[in-house]
Amino acid sequence: MNPTYDKYTVTQYSVNSILGSIESGEIAIPEIQRPFVWKGSQVRDLIDSLYNGYPTGYLIIWQNPTIRLKDGSNATGKKVLIDGQQRITAIMTAIAGQPILTEDYVQKTIRIAFNPLADNDESRFEVQTPIHFKDKKWIPDISVVFKPDFDSFSFITQYIQDNPEVNATDINKALTNLSGIKNCQIGAIMLVPELDIGEVTEIFVRINSQGKRLNQADFAMSKIAADEKYGGNMLRKAIDYFCHLAVDPAFYSVLKESDKEFMESEYAQKLSWLKDDNGDIYDPDFSDMLRVSFMHKFTRGKLGDLVSLLSGRNFLERTYEENIAQESFIKLHDGVMNFMNEYNFQQFVLAIKAAGFIAPKLLNSKMTLDFAYTLFLILQYSGEVDKIQIKRYVQKWFVLSTLTGRYVNSPESKMDQDLRRIGERGFLGFLQEAEAASLSEDYWNVGLVQNLETSSISSPYFNVFLAAQIFLKDRSLLSGNVDVEDLVSAMGDVHHIFPKQYLKDNGVTDKARYNQVANYTYLDTSINIAVGKKAPNEYFRMAKEQSEGSEGSIGTLKSAEEYTSNLEVNCIPINVIDMDAGDYEQFLATRRQLMAQKIKKYYNSL
Structure with a gap:
């Protein structure tokens, strides 16, 4: 054969x-x-x-x-x-x-x-x-x-x-x-x-000669669209239109004119709020929407299972049955309706933003966002926790899974495993176990410190640090009136604490060294210009003296207490006032430890 x-x-x-x-x-x-x-x-x-x-x-x-x-x-x-x-x-x-x-x-x-x-x-x-x-x-x-x-x-x-x-x-x-x-x-x-x-x-x-790879969502969407018995085609449109409107709210006027049939369906009312929504924290594509809708209703993490269930797959008998297909379409329909619900979606986005992730550039993994929204919907409809606490738990899980890269490698398998454990233990028991396994004191004191030794500006660890500063409403470095949030939301740029040109002039020419995230901070433009290529022991001393009443143009701090507090919230060691290029590696090591402890404080504050 x-x-x-x-x-x-x-x-x-x-x-x-x-x-x-x-x-x-x-x-x-x-x-x-x-x-x-x-x-x-x-x-x-x-x-x-x-x-x-x-x-x-x-x-x-x-x-x-x-x-x-x-x-x-x-x-x-x-x-x-x-x-x-x-x-x-x-x-x-x-x-x-x-x-x-x-x-x-x-x-x-x-x-x-x-x-x-x-x-x-x-x-x-x-x-x-x-x-x-x-x-x-x-x-x-x-x-x-x-x-x-x-x-x-x-x-x-x-x-x-x-x-x-x-x-x-x-x-x-x-x-x-x-x-x-x-x-x-x-x-x-x-x-x-x-x-x-x-x-x-x-x-x-x-x-396929082009090497294109179909994913599970492609198959699921094909299965939905090919269905004529359980409303699959209209469901398919709802998913497509929601994702399009999330990116382009103006498309709503086109939709009203181009698809009258859809506009008379139950889905149209559910997504009409998007015409006035301009948020960009979570702009799902059809894969995200399918995944979340499926996971929170079926408590499974593999979209391949959705394709099988929509086909009527009986996993125990290894047969295909109409009643299973019908039930699966009904559950998926309910999941999509929950996903599109204005209150659910906006409250979830609000939870992410309130945790400090106020801009798309702070978000590293769509899968991590997908699972966080899945968790929000599970808790919203399960009644396991008080509704007033849902956002807090979603925030904690989002930060934990971001810090640990939980859904970066083999995400479907991990999601499937997590959903099964939540089903067995309840979310609170599952969270307690995950924290014990992933966020031990060794993690905060050693593991996270090591992870912060990177030059990647988009590092999830640095992004969580920035989210922590935003959540804790920290002032930006050497500024008495501009928050880190202001600079991140205004599309500001990070700058070097030990200026890049200063380091290069003093022998630190390796890009991976002078671009360490522990050497990064958001600076107000006027402060960055004033710092220029000065050594830290020069411009920090000037800022300190200025805060004590001397004339100067480095920053806007107005008291010695404010100067000390500003260094602390930005995780700058107080002895930076004595540092030059020879102290750079010591500065990085110390700041990584301070950043890790700040992230720990932030997590525990959620």
């Missing part, structure tokens, strides 16, 4: 038969309701390849498993096109004249013009422009040739009248070749229903 053909079969279909199968519903194209991302020139090139008999790549079709219906009978699963949507959609718009949905969610038909007299040096196909209507040698829209009522005799007669120099035989031959596109063969790889998501993904990657 050949193991290859246990997993898939390879078949040749004509363009005509593929389009017929799609029209009849035998093959579903999930992406047909999503924006078409090909450029007009790509559509033209595909038609040209078909015309010349060049290969256009394989389609990949995955047949859904046979499902046991509630009455005990079986129904053969629908075939779903999981790779080739853009190619097939391009053919449908070019030769069938069907409109596509642009990236702006506006319907548009890409029309391809044809020059039947073109020689090898001329373009035979072009994206239609007004010039193709003026130049009579062009057929402005090839779709007319493929219409059932196309009369080639009348067409050729009119063409010759417009182009008297043309030979009827030549134009007839060109039209025959053009209409022959519908008989062109396209290879299709049919994957058997028994394959799991991992195998499907692996086959896809090995076949």
Whole structure:
């Protein structure tokens, strides 16, 4: 037995038969309701390849498993096109004249013009422009040739009248070749229903010449969009539209005009608030939205399981049952509605911002945000903790998982494990165990200090430090009136405490050394200019003397107490006033320890 053909079969279909199968519903194209991302020139090139008999790549079709219906009978699963949507959609718009949905969610038909007299040096196909209507040698829209009522005799007669120099035989031959596109063969790889998501993904990657990798969310969205029985297509739209509106609130006016059916659905009201929302802390894509909606309702972390459940998978019996598919669609619908709920979403974002993460640049991991929102929704609907405490616990978990990189490597497995433990122990017991395992005194005194030895400006440890300063409302270095929050939110920049040029002039030329995050701080622009290339023992002494009443222009601190307090909140050792380039490594070591202790204080304050 050949193991290859246990997993898939390879078949040749004509363009005509593929389009017929799609029209009849035998093959579903999930992406047909999503924006078409090909450029007009790509559509033209595909038609040209078909015309010349060049290969256009394989389609990949995955047949859904046979499902046991509630009455005990079986129904053969629908075939779903999981790779080739853009190619097939391009053919449908070019030769069938069907409109596509642009990236702006506006319907548009890409029309391809044809020059039947073109020689090898001329373009035979072009994206239609007004010039193709003026130049009579062009057929402005090839779709007319493929219409059932196309009369080639009348067409050729009119063409010759417009182009008297043309030979009827030549134009007839060109039209025959053009209409022959519908008989062109396209290879299709049919994957058997028994394959799991991992195998499907692996086959896809090995076949796809561009090396594109489908993810679990792609499969889940395909499964949802292909559903006609449980409202999958409308659910798919809700997810797409929410994600688009989160980034572009102005799209709401387009949506109102372009999709009346959706605007009458229950989903429209749930996401209408986004038209007035301009926040950018959490702009989910469809993968984030699916993941959170699934995780908090199913208490599972692997999106591959969602695909199986939406197919009706009975994990114990290893069968597929209609009632499981129906229940799964209902639960996912409820999860999406919870996700889109204005109160839930805004309260979650408020929790993250209130913890000090006020700007996207302070956020390192979308997966960590996804799990934090999942946790928010679990606690919101479980009743395990007082609602007034939910944001606090979400903040603590978000900071803990950011500091420990909990969802950076193999995130799905870790999320799945965490959800199961929360289900078994309850969240409070789970949190206590996680803190004991991950945030011991050794972590605060050694592990975190070591993690802060980095030159990465986007380091999660440095970002948590900045969030701590924002949460604790710290003044920026040497400033008596500008908070760290002001500089971060105003898109300010970090600057070197030991000035970069000063260090380079004194022999510290290794970029990884002078750019250590322990040498970074947010400085008000006027203070940064005043510091220039001065040694720390020079400009800190000037700032201290100025705070005690001397004339000066370094900072705006107005008392010795304010000077001491300002150094403390910025984790600057008090003896910096005596430091020069020779003390740089000692300064870094001391500041890392102070930063780690500040982060600990911050975490315990949440």
